[in-house]
Amino acid sequence: xxxxxxxxxxPTPNGPLHLGHVAGPFLTLDIFHRCKxxxxxxxxxxxxxxxxxxxxxxKAFEENIQEYDVAQKYSDLILKDLYLLNIDLDTYLPLHNNxxxxxxxxxxIIDKILKSDSIIKKNEIFPYDLWRKRYLSGGWLxxxxxxxxxxxxxxxxxxxxxxxxxxxxxxxxFKYTDxxxxxxxxxxxxxxxxxxKEVLKNIEGRYSNYTINMILSDxxxxxxxxxxxxxxxxxxxxxxxxxxxxxxxxxSYTVGLAAFYLMCGDVYSSKCNGENAFNVxxxxxxxxxxxxxxxxxxxxxxxxxxKIGYKKLTDIxxxxxxLLLNGxxxxxxxxxxxxxxxxxxxxxxxxxxxxxxxxxxxxxxEIVDFNIETITGTLxxxxxxxxxxLYRVLxxxxxxxSFDGLDEFLERFQSICEKDKNISRELSLxxxxxxxxxxxINDNRMLGxxxxxxxxxxxxxxxxxxxxxxxxxxxxxxxISRNVLFSLYSCGNICKKNSSVFGELFFEExxxxxxxxxxxxx
Numbered sequence: 326x327x328x329x330x331x332x333x334x335x336p337t338p339n340g341p342l343h344l345g346h347v348a349g350p351f352l353t354l355d356i357f358h359r360c361k362x363x364x365x366x367x368x369x370x371x372x373x374x375x376x377x378x379x380x381x382x383x384k385a386f387e388e389n390i391q392e393y394d395v396a397q398k399y400s401d402l403i404l405k406d407l408y409l410l411n412i413d414l415d416t417y418l419p420l421h422n423n424x425x426x427x428x429x430x431x432x433x434i435i436d437k438i439l440k441s442d443s444i445i446k447k448n449e450i451f452p453y454d455l456w457r458k459r460y461l462s463g464g465w466l467x468x469x470x471x472x473x474x475x476x477x478x479x480x481x482x483x484x485x486x487x488x489x490x491x492x493x494x495x496x497x498x499f500k501y502t503d504x505x506x507x508x509x510x511x512x513x514x515x516x517x518x519x520x521x522k523e524v525l526k527n528i529e530g531r532y533s534n535y536t537i538n539m540i541l542s543d544x545x546x547x548x549x550x551x552x553x554x555x556x557x558x559x560x561x562x563x564x565x566x567x568x569x570x571x572x573x574x575x576x577s578y579t580v581g582l583a584a585f586y587l588m589c590g591d592v593y594s595s596k597c598n599g600e601n602a603f604n605v606x607x608x609x610x611x612x613x614x615x616x617x618x619x620x621x622x623x624x625x626x627x628x629x630x631x632k633i634g635y636k637k638l639t640d641i642x643x644x645x646x647x648l649l650l651n652g653x654x655x656x657x658x659x660x661x662x663x664x665x666x667x668x669x670x671x672x673x674x675x676x677x678x679x680x681x682x683x684x685x686x687x688x689x690x691e692i693v694d695f696n697i698e699t700i701t702g703t704l705x706x707x708x709x710x711x712x713x714x715l716y717r718v719l720x721x722x723x724x725x726x727s728f729d730g731l732d733e734f735l736e737r738f739q740s741i742c743e744k745d746k747n748i749s750r751e752l753s754l755x756x757x758x759x760x761x762x763x764x765x766i767n768d769n770r771m772l773g774x775x776x777x778x779x780x781x782x783x784x785x786x787x788x789x790x791x792x793x794x795x796x797x798x799x800x801x802x803x804x805i806s807r808n809v810l811f812s813l814y815s816c817g818n819i820c821k822k823n824s825s826v827f828g829e830l831f832f833e834e835x836x837x838x839x840x841x842x843x844x845x846x847x
Contacts, residue, residue: 326367330593330602331358331611332639333372334618335585338399338419339384341847342406343662344695345655348683349645350613355412356684356749357611357643359784360742363805369596371589372407373418374400377427377562378577379463379479386457386501392561396421406665410676411787416592420581423588430584431563431575435515435555437633439567443518444555448511450492451558452499456506460558461491461499468494472544480554480578481617483647486540488553488620516552517579519628521545527627527638537644540619553625555580578618579625586612586626587635603635609745613643643747645687649694650844660845663695667846674835677786678704684753684785697844701837707757708832714763715830718775721768728773734759738781749785756782780809789830796826 334350336342342351354370361368376396384399385392400419407414420427438444452461459465467478471493473485481488491497499507524545528537554576556565562574563581575581590602590610602608614622627638647654655662669676682700686693728735741752759778766774783790783805794800800809 326365327361328367328597328608329358329361329369329611330589330608331368331370332586332589333370333414333612334614335373335375335418335420336403337378337380338374338376338396338403339378339380340399340657341402342665343655343657344665344668344679344683345648345650345662347406347410347412347665348648348686348693348695349615349688350643351407351412352410352680352683353643353645353687353689353747353749354611354613356752356784357747358413359787360748360752363783364739364742365806367597369415369593370413371416371418371592372414373420373423373585374403375577375581375585376400376419376421377574377581379465379559379561382559382561383464383500393421402666409665409669410680413787416589418585418588418592420585426588426591427581427584428563430587431580432566434580434583434629434633435565435567435575438517438555438629439515441632443628443632445516445518445552446513447516447552448513449490450509451512452491452497452507453510454499454502454506455508456502459560460510460512461502461507462557462559465500466491466494467498467500468496470494480576481620483617485543486617486619487544488551488624490554512558512573514557514573515555517555517625517628517632519551519553519624521550523628524624527631528623537616537619537623537642540616541623544620544624551624553579553628555629578621579629582621582626583629586630586639601635603630603637606637609640610637611641611643611745612639613645616644616646619644641745643689645689646692648686648688649692651696652694662845663840663843664847667843671843673839673843674704675832677782677789678708678832678835680785680787681707681753681756684749685757687747687749689747689750697837697840701835701840705834707760708834710760710763712831714760714775714778715827717763718771719827721772724772726773726776727770728777729770731770731773731777734774734777734781738777742784752781753785756785780805792826792829797830 331354333354336346358368358370381392381395385395388395404417454461463479470477470482470485470487471489472487473482475484477483477494556573557576558573562577564574587601587603593602594600599605602610630638650661650663653661668674668679682704686695741748741755759781763774779790779793790805794805794809
């Protein structure tokens, strides 16, 4: 049996989730997870939150509360948002609630990597805020990326994906402090030496993703050797214990990232009574992240895992570009976003329709514009055809199942599910094709065809699929499996089955005005 450990990106808990956060990594992995599960494979899906990233301390300052309280508040909200969109996690690991394990792994990684010959102890100049008595980095510091010339902040450029140091995004702009309060101090940090040759060797034969290749080619063309940050000066995060006192805290985007993934490997091992998944060859490790984190993963986490002796790296990487909203990037700071909780709880759009349109517009190869007028038109066209199909099924005089001549649809679905790649768009297009073609199906095969559609939609439209099979067909399965159709077929005539809630399968059309007004509403 195939085995998969799926590790979702662990977002910073400094706010709720908007569609830009979900459309790439979370939904892509959830669809992949459900496809493998429907085939009967051993699949485990983990995510969490990066509670010690610098933006948490920034949010704590903005809300005048403690960092822990910020992490707890928004970790809870993020989990709720994932639940509203039916993201089916097996385990959720907010790092502040798993502090002991996280700090242990960070310290252990530094201890092991210090024994390698790829470490540099480097002096660097860091801005220091005399008023708040803290070094300024991450979200506290903004400037111009030295690689692409665009405005940026933190340590990774959202425009080009490059990794930079504080002195490389000059001239500096500081959040919530006056420049007169800033001095520059010499500090000493740890860096990992990463060469182009190492990175290219790691990715050889492992990645066919266009986005990964494009970003890495651009980054690697600039230098032969890169310094990947391991520590930074901060009052927040896992403090590194070492005789040389200049080490401060583990950098969350490299050491912290590796620690989180090893923690996920341990969770999986405890589930299957084995060793860490990063030491097991027959477990495929799947992950997903934004293109601006390519450097953190492939030039940070992966070289770290190799240096400290782990046998394998991630096997399958899904990388997404940005999702735009009406031609402009989703932005929390500008409140230019569609927020998950408002859309679903206020019934602006059904969660399954939301998943379907995001799958159709998956930004895996290019930047995608989530244009309200376009997506409303696409969804409402689908809703009309969907509802017409349901009405036809409801009007059938006999509910007798026949799958004669329909094997090709099941075979195509299984073929899609078997693929170890991003299948979101391919599967959503298959669903649209099946619904569109339902008008050409004869009445004697219509119920069988409809059952196959309800089965096929499960990875993308899970609540509708489960409502049909569990509440209407009374299958009562927690997960829709490959056996559900055959168990129903064995029942023969199903006219006596519960059809009282069939009307709940109908969708309402999306109100374009209501969706437009939802922009920026949390």
